Amino acid sequence: MNQLSIPASSSNTRGPAEHDIRDQIVAAANEHFSQYGYAKTTVSDLAKAIGFSKAYIYKFFDSKQAIGEAICANCLGQMVAAVEQAVNTEPVSATERLRRLVKTVIATGVDLFFNDRKLYDIAAFSASERWHSAQVYEAQIKDFIVDIVRQGREAGEFERKTPLDETVDAINLALRPFVNPLLLQHNLDFIEQVPTLTTNLILRSLMP
Amino acid sequence: MNQLSIPASSSNTRGPAEHDIRDQIVAAANEHFSQYGYAKTTVSDLAKAIGFSKAYIYKFFDSKQAIGEAICANCLGQMVAAVEQAVNTEPVSATERLRRLVKTVIATGVDLFFNDRKLYDIAAFSASERWHSAQVYEAQIKDFIVDIVRQGREAGEFERKTPLDETVDAINLALRPFVNPLLLQHNLDFIEQVPTLTTNLILRSLMP
Numbered sequence: 001m002n003q004l005s006i007p008a009s010s011s012n013t014r015g016p017a018e019h020d021i022r023d024q025i026v027a028a029a030n031e032h033f034s035q036y037g038y039a040k041t042t043v044s045d046l047a048k049a050i051g052f053s054k055a056y057i058y059k060f061f062d063s064k065q066a067i068g069e070a071i072c073a074n075c076l077g078q079m080v081a082a083v084e085q086a087v088n089t090e091p092v093s094a095t096e097r098l099r100r101l102v103k104t105v106i107a108t109g110v111d112l113f114f115n116d117r118k119l120y121d122i123a124a125f126s127a128s129e130r131w132h133s134a135q136v137y138e139a140q141i142k143d144f145i146v147d148i149v150r151q152g153r154e155a156g157e158f159e160r161k162t163p164l165d166e167t168v169d170a171i172n173l174a175l176r177p178f179v180n181p182l183l184l185q186h187n188l189d190f191i192e193q194v195p196t197l198t199t200n201l202i203l204r205s206l207m208p
Numbered sequence: 209m210n211q212l213s214i215p216a217s218s219s220n221t222r223g224p225a226e227h228d229i230r231d232q233i234v235a236a237a238n239e240h241f242s243q244y245g246y247a248k249t250t251v252s253d254l255a256k257a258i259g260f261s262k263a264y265i266y267k268f269f270d271s272k273q274a275i276g277e278a279i280c281a282n283c284l285g286q287m288v289a290a291v292e293q294a295v296n297t298e299p300v301s302a303t304e305r306l307r308r309l310v311k312t313v314i315a316t317g318v319d320l321f322f323n324d325r326k327l328y329d330i331a332a333f334s335a336s337e338r339w340h341s342a343q344v345y346e347a348q349i350k351d352f353i354v355d356i357v358r359q360g361r362e363a364g365e366f367e368r369k370t371p372l373d374e375t376v377d378a379i380n381l382a383l384r385p386f387v388n389p390l391l392l393q394h395n396l397d398f399i400e401q402v403p404t405l406t407t408n409l410i411l412r413s414l415m416p
Contacts, residue, residue, distance in 0.1 A: 128394075162412065170409035173402065176395075177385050186336075186391055187384075194381065201378035204370065205413035 022060050026070045038068055038122040069133050072126045075112050076137035082108045087144055094152030095203055101144055103195045106178050113181045123181035141179050145171050158206040171202055230268050234278045246276055246330040277341050280334045283320050284345035290316045295352055302360030309352055311403045314386050321389045331389035349387050353379050366414040379410055
């Protein structure tokens, strides 16, 4: 009953209680996937491990993927929050913001998907099957890039001849091996030199 | 006996006859892997398919990987030859040579590993396990880049402030998603825009 305790204050069917249970399922699934991997786990395994019935889990999530999506959305949300923190809290130059963006994306990506928790296979599914969470994440990273390039252009820090779209798309592509967890796995050997080498190349391409 | 016919001219143990048989084994293995995949095939399967005994194949190759290496070396050699042809046959500007390098690497890579033959899994093994053939290939591509950057610097086409090593390493990294077959598989959706976007970004970074 511990994990299932429903707050007395709950009044409607989509109230906080339901969110709490969803969160409990996600947290437990997160633990379980970290240990046993996402691909190899079934909803039945998960139900057994959490101590819920399979039917009960299905009341909250349509499928294993839906649980994976929730975990992934959390992780990617943490990455975006870390980038937001690094890039938007102090008034700094566009150059410095771009450097921080790349460093933070790589550091939090490695940390979340490869060090702390073995969540890599969820991230890989998310990226390869283009889950909603992955698409949202990519769009958010792109928004940061747009914002940084705009700032740099307005401040005269970056060149303005190339169409904004082209500049942003090209930077996005250049950063893809480190932004996309599926590609990041093949680039772990390079993450020491990369923040500097790739960022410097991008910054040289932006010189007025 | 057809596949095994030994030329009468053969005189020493490492003579042309041995090369012929090696080539026959490699060609037959190539066919077989293309159809059934490299990972799933054993040397026994291969022996059965070619009509040789397993022991006979082992006289020429130490392992399945050694056969895979030979196939890979052929493929990557073809890619290097295509790049060489595109980049070195006409006297053109460094800018144009860089464009041709990127286009040719992508076009031949897609063709060899993804279209014509399903050799992708050999290439993936080669790249992920850093086979000798993959290392040679990467070094050759890097040599082309060094040569092109040097030419561009000498002609005043490219900037000279950044250390040559850094420029070359950064370009190498930027092109890695398309040069490395393991990464190319994740980038097939992007190969239409990429030659232009990535090459333009690199070229902007090289502006004096």
